[in-house]
Amino acid sequence: MVQRETADDIDSAAADWVAREDRRALTPSEARALEAWIEADSRRAGALLRARAVALRSESAAALGPTFDPLAFGAERRQPPSRRQLLTWGGGVAAAGAAVVAAVSLRAPEAHATGRGEMRLVPLQDGSTVMLNTDTRVTVRFDKDERRLQLLEGEAFITALEDPRPLVVLAGERRITTNGGAFRVRKLPDAPLDILVQQGRVGVRGRTDPAGAAVTLAANTRLMLPAQGATGAQKPRTVSADLVTRELAWREGKIAFEGETLALAAKTFARYSDTRIIIADHGLASETVVGLYSANDPVGFGRAVAEVFGAQALTEDGAVILRRGGAN
Known part of the structure; x- marks a missing residue:
């Protein structure tokens, strides 16, 4: 009998x-190997997220220097409290707990942002x-009823673990809700709101009508919505796993094209670099x-396509200027 992998092993x-x-x-x-590893056991995605969070915290602690001791930092050594003290504190702890819950619900949202190319x-x-693409701004606020993220601009890939509270993403006039899943939301100027679901199920409805009918997206589905207008009138479409992979290549610092025009490619590179392709x-x-x-190498991209199309870069x-011989 094959022994089930333990939590420590994972x-x-x-x-x-x-x-x-x-x-x-x-x-x-x-x-691909990492994706296969995650999909083979439902516990592995959460373990990977925890490991990444620990790594981020470790980097912050390392910045304090090799002599930093988090246990000793700012701590005054005291005798352990007596049993009588513990009993006396009990009622105060319960009251303080209620105050903490109230404070959390009233706390200002956390703000996170990336610069161009970050x-x-x-x-x-x-x-x-939440994985933030280039030039993206979000705010995050959790309370006892819901987990809320507002995408102010840019592109974000959200991996939501299952929780009694729904995770709600606000993007423009849309309210996107899930209880667990992985999906991308893109909100760019002069472009439709683009929602792409990789895993799980996601509901989309108008932000001003949270009780209205929702459009439901399953894995490998995409919904593109105008900045204004009724959500229900739009239909999601099923897409291939290959398209999902291409659309999410930016998480690895890449841009994938599959038949887009060179004009559109130049516009895409402009999101990641101040070096323009003309x-x-x-x-x-x-x-x-x-x-x-590579998303941060417009010069290399320009030279590559110039060679393919018999042009000059x-x-x-x-800026990178692309022209064919004799073009003005």
């Missing part, structure tokens, strides 16, 4: 994966995580691009 394996991630970006084969993993207090002739702008590219004044 935690140890999760720590090994986080150590690999810390040393360098995972290769595509390693990323990605950041934010661990939440329940073990869930296409000097219309014919070249309409050429289509396929491949996986010139760098000047903080």
